[in-house]
Amino acid sequence: MSFGPLQLCLLFSSALFCVGLMGALSRSNAILVLLGIELMLNAANINFIAFWRYGPEPSPATGVIFVIFAIAIAAAEAAVGLALVIAIYRHQRNIRLQEADTLKG
Numbered sequence: 001m002s003f004g005p006l007q008l009c010l011l012f013s014s015a016l017f018c019v020g021l022m023g024a025l026s027r028s029n030a031i032l033v034l035l036g037i038e039l040m041l042n043a044a045n046i047n048f049i050a051f052w053r054y055g056p057e058p059s060p061a062t063g064v065i066f067v068i069f070a071i072a073i074a075a076a077e078a079a080v081g082l083a084l085v086i087a088i089y090r091h092q093r094n095i096r097l098q099e100a101d102t103l104k105g
Contacts, residue, residue: 004054006051006054009046009047009049009054010047010050012046013043013044013046013047013050014043016039016040016042016043016046017039017040017043017044019036019039020036020038020039020040020042020043021036021040022036023035023036023039024036024037024040028096028097029095029096029097030081030084030085030088030095030096030097031082031085031095034078034081034082037077038074038078041073041074041077042074044070045067045070045071048063048066048067048070049063049067051063052064052066
């Protein structure tokens with residue numbers, strides 16, 4: 001069975017997404033969960049670029065524009081997520097998700 005370049009990109013992207021999903025679901029550390037979510041967003045970016053590049057008629061920059069917006073959203077998500085992690089750490093002195101049920105002071 002021979003795979004083309006699009007299938008290889010999609011296979012790599014799905015493997016990266018699965019690793020990120022397992023990291024996000026199996027970890028109790030909030031920072032590692034955020035890293036898993038970032039891996040899943042990067043897998044989606046690889047899909048955008050692969051479908052743009054290997055599509056029937058690749059328009060000038062459609063896939064790249066989607067990826068730029070996705071990177072901007074990922075940066076905002078990381079900033080908000082890390083701010084929440086810092087707030088939880090200041091309040092509870094740990095970043096375990098099982099113990100982070102409230103932010104009331």
